[in-house]
Amino acid sequence: MADTIKLSVNGVEVEVPAGKNLIDAVAAVGIEIPHICYHPALGADGNCRMCLVEIEDGRPPLVAACKTKAAEGMKVRLDSEKIKKIQRDIMEFELINHPIDCPICDQAGECILQDYYVKYDHAPSRMRVPQVTKGKKMDFGSGVVHDQERCVLCARCVRFTRLITKTGELGIVNRTDQARVNIFPGRPLNNRYALNVVDLCPVGAMTSKDFRFRQRAWFLTKSKGICHGCSKGCNIYIDHNREKYKDDIIYRYRPRHNDLVNGYFICDSGRMTYKLENEKRLRVPLAAGQQVDLESAVNALKRRMDQADKLVFLVSPSCSLEQMRAIQQLATHKAAVLSGYSEGYIQKGDGDDYLIQDDKSANRAAFALLGIDESKDTLTAALNEADLLISFGNDLSLSGMDCTALGKTELAFVGSYANNCADAASYLLPVASYSEDNGSIINIDGVLQRYGAAVVKNEPLPSMLQILAQLGGAFGDVQAVWSDLNSAVEAFNKVDLQNIPAEGLALTVSEVDNVTA
Amino acid sequence: MEVKILSARFDIADANKLEVAKKHGAYGTLEKLFTMEPAEVTEVVKASGLRGRGGAGFPTGLKWTFLPKGLDKPVYLAVNSDESEPATFKDRYILVRDPHMLIEGIIICCYAINSHDAYIYIRGEYIYQAKILQAAIDEAYAAGYLGDKVLGHDFRIDVTVHRGAGAYICGEETALLESIEGKKGQPRSKPPFPAVEGLYGCPTIINNVQSIASLPFILEKGADAYKAYGTEKSSGTHLFGISGLVKKPGMYELPLGLPLVEVVDKVAGGVRDGRTLKGIIPGGSSTPVLTAEEAQSVTLDYESMAAHKTMFGSGGIVVLDDTVDMVKLAENLVHFYYHESCGQCTPCREGLGWMLKILGAIIAGKGKAKDIDLLLELCDNIEMKTVCVLSAACTMALRSYLNKFRSEFEAYIANTASAQPVM
Known part of the structure; x- marks a missing residue:
């Protein structure tokens, strides 16, 4: 089969990818066929009827674009009066029993009914009879709250629980305009991906208990990011906003499509890791147990390093590739023992065969590529001798080691999040987290992905790379690290920082073969 | 006017029992059947001109030829016995009075299309009928007409009765298949058509009970004998259910092609004394109504009905006299289709309820003049935009009421207007 086919849309010939339905095929060249129920991850259902198009010389002349495969020579018409009228009529039917409670609806601003009303309808209401009333604010479990009146019965959520999670908690009960999405009595949504139905819902029928009523969608800045909740590295949107007189706060994560990594979805626990970016963050630098300003703390730690006889660096498996290399x-340079011991980040058996991984660290694959030792023996042997341990974000307590009982070894912590290890440290350097910094991570499948800084705090923390440079490191910025990686680390010899594709770069299998899960 | 082809054994006591039915000719065609090639059987059915008796009137033999050749998948037969169209009550007579005629027809069809598994999808409310049918099937198994070796021939046929749960939409052939598969009865998008991808993804032929029950006669007496009844394009006989405001409502077997009004008068006794004919619903509630004037020139066949912009439908004739309130009739009709809309696709799910409420408002004295045109526009907006034709069944009929009896709707609205206080 050829990779592309030619067909005519509104009399204009376009070349589109082969093997797709009409919606996706012409979308690839920037032509929109309005649709509500179709979603590429869930297949065509054909229930909304919004994507009806005319096929000239076709039989039948009127087809649902979602159900129709684009074919060579097909003559598609979207701009005829007939089709425009059908789109208006379908919108009218969708809206007659819709509550139109946009002012209090979380979906407002990113709602398909609003968008399509403006684009394809714009007709006044002719509804003079009472609307159908249905259930409101129904708790579906797993943090999902459902409004049956806003629902357009597209069945995306139902299909998601059947096709993707295969848990089937949702169904459409009743017929006619009494049809409604519901759970079975006493059987709420019970899967680890349930909140995806909120994103899938084209209207405000599925809302997230966590997000609802917290922000208007149009105030949110939607930045691209990568979830650091596990070693899958799912692509996300980091939706954040700085309200007047307040700081830049993240309000939610949403999945961002990437076929190389996560497809269209993310897990619920990863989605909720946005809270770690807002709360329980390290803010106050410490030097020898005393609160000081950052500069003093850096200088104090630098002096302490110089005095140390035996120095151990402990690096977190969630540090970025650049951070790891700089550490x-x-x-x-400092003749420190470098350890990546972080057994506690791995929760054996927690992962599934879809997105969730056992390893709750974001970048362990880089350890192997950089040759960073992960064994417990190396670390414990080094700690027996050491008088200073500097942890770069690694919470050693997760791995069952008591950070308050390190004996004569003094503890310093350079990181973003409060934890037992940071609590026990006498030197503390708070740094920007991944949502405020840029960097690269390599996921469990060996895909190298770049991420940029999404959030800019009112009082930004320095990046870990800046701190490392101040502590005597050789690299001032990401570019400098990459020059080194390109020349000194075989796996990155051929990787051009500027040309890493947006969806990530799959490193060859052999390079990540020896990465432990 | 009446003939006894399908209904030959209807008046024989206990003809639902194998012993009695057999004495009167049941299963008489099977010896002949197994001497024929399957394709020959199909040819005879094609030559007979038999058209689908479920309402659409698609040629039965031609439908069978749509099965893909050389597939390694099984072929299924689904017998549509979901008789739910208001005013239609013909198949139930076959199920109760001569179930062995249906089973014989199933054997003939299965042999012709090389199917070994037939499902009879029977409407949920037909509890009594299902019991009698199942008893007949059990007898047929015991007598060797069904089972691993039909009459000792190397041909297996298993027949399963599947009861519906009361949804009209399950008479739509793909919703019927969904229901057999254990899913919610909702029509599938077509294509693919069931003959290519039907039950469990396999090629499937779906025929109405009466179509299948017509096969024994056609095979026994030949295509010409069948064509001797009816018209050129509408051959054979049909079980007509005549109801409404006539003196002798009932089920009558008639050849196709008879004048409608004559049938109403002579067979069903005509309208009651002192009343006049107002209109006739010719073939089930979904067929556009004929005015008394139009009905004069209509004959009971597919061509004549089409020429009068209505449909032959399912043979359910409803006679309306001058006492009938067409607005309330329209509301009753729309209420049925509204209630039975599966709710899957938008125009039908939302539109029928809207139309019903508008009609309710008109009857309740809250109608507005523009409501009639709004209803007509909604008919257009819904019709043929949907996955299946349930909504079209409603809109085609409603449109005929609005257009042909518009003055009655206007009268309701005029009364409303006069009742309004003067501003």
Whole structure:
């Protein structure tokens, strides 16, 4: 089969990818066929009838574009008066029993009914008879709240629980305009991906208990990011906003489509990791147990390093590739033992065969590529001798080691999040987290992905790379790290920082073969 | 006027019992059947001109030829016995009075299309009928007409009765298949058509009970004998259910092609004394109504009905006299289709309820003049935009009431207007 086919849309010939339905095929060249129920991850259902198009010389002349495969020579018409009228009529039917409670609806601003009303309808209401009333604010479980009146019965959520999670908690009960999405009595949504139905819902029928009524969608800045909740590295939108007189706060994560990594969805626990970016963050620098300003703390730690006889660096498996490399460089420079021991980040058996991984760290694959030792023996042997341990974000307590009982070894912590290890540290350097920094991570499947800074705080914390440079490291910025990676680490010899594709770069299998899960 | 082809054994006591039915000729065609090639059987059915008796009138033999050749998938036969169209009550007579005629027809059809598994999808409310049918099937198994070796021939046929749960939409052939598969009865998008991808994804032929029950006669007496009844394009006989405001409502077997009004007068006794004919619903509630004047020139066949912009439908004739309130009749009709809309696709799900409420408002004295045109526009907006034709069944009929009896709707609205206080 050829990779592209030619067909005519509104009399204009276009070349589109082969093997797709009409909606996706012409969308690839920027032509929109309005649709509500179709979603590429869930297949065509054909129930909304919004995507009806005319096929000239076709039989039948009127087809649902979602159900129709684009074919060579097909003559599609979207701009005829007949089709425009059908689109208006379908919108009218969708809206007659819709509550139109946009002012109090979370979906307002990103609602398909609003968008399509403006684009395809614009007709006044002719509804003079009472509307159908249905259930409101129904708790479907897993943090999902449902409004049956707003629902357009597209069945995306139902199909999601049947096709994707295969848990089937949702169904459409009743017929005619009494049809409604519901759970079975006493059987709420019970899967680890349930909140995806909120994103899938084209209207405000499925809302997230966590997000509802917290922000208007149009106030949110929607930045691209990568979830650091596990080693899958799912692509996300980081939706954040700085309200007047307040700080830039993240309100939600939403999945961002990437076929190389996560497809269209993310897990619920990863979605909720946005809270770690807002709360329980390290803010106050410490030097020798005393609160000081950051500069003093950096200088104090630098002096303490110089005095140390035996120095151990502990790096977190969630550090970015650039951070790891810079830590590694500094370790070599300071003759420190470098360890990546982080067994506690792995929750054996927690992962599934879809997105969720056992390993709750974001970048462990980079350890193997950089040759960073992960064994417990290396770390414990080094700690027996050491008088200073600097942890770069690694919460050693997760791995069953008591950070308050390190004996003569003094503890320093350079990181973003409060944890037992940071609590026990006498030197503390707070740094920007991944949502405020840029960097690269390599996921469990060996896909190298770049992410940029999404959030800019009122009082930004320095990046870990800046701190490392101040502590005597050789690299001032990401570019400098990459020059080194390109020349000194075989796996990155051929990787051009500027040309890493947006969807990530799959490193060859052999390079990540020895990465432990 | 009446003939006894399908109904030959209807008046024989206990003809639902194998012993009695057999004495009167049931299963008489099977010896002949197994001497024929399957394709020959199909040819005879095609030559007979038999058209689908479920309402659409698609040629039965031609439908069978749509099965893909050389597939390694099984072929299924689904017998549509979901008789739910208001005013239609013909198949139930076959199920109760001569179920062995249906089973014999199933054997003939299965042999012709090389199917070994037939499902009879019977309407949920037909509890009594299902019991009698199942008893007949059990007898047929015991007597070797069904089972691993039909009459000792190397041909297996298993027949399963599947009861519906009361949804009209399950008479739509793909909703019927969904229902057999254990899913919610909702029509599938077509294509693919069931002959290519039907029950469990396999090629499936779906025929109405009466169509299948017509096969034994056609096979026994030949295509010409069948064509001797009816018209050129509408051959054979049909079980007509005549109801409404006539003196002798009932089920009558008639050849196709008879004048409608004559049938109403002579067979069903005509309208009651002192009343006049107002209109006739010719073939089930979904067929556009004929005015008394139009009905004069209509004959009971597919061509004549089409020429009068209505449909032959399912043979359910409803006679309306001058006492009938057409607005309330229209509301009753729309209420049925509203209630039975599966709710899957938008225009039908939302539109029928809207139309029903508008009609309710008109009857309640809250109608507005523009409501009639709004209803007509909604008919257009819904019709043929949907996955199946349930909504079209409603809109085609409603449109005929609005257009042909508009003055009655206007009268309701005029009364409303006069009742309004003067501003």
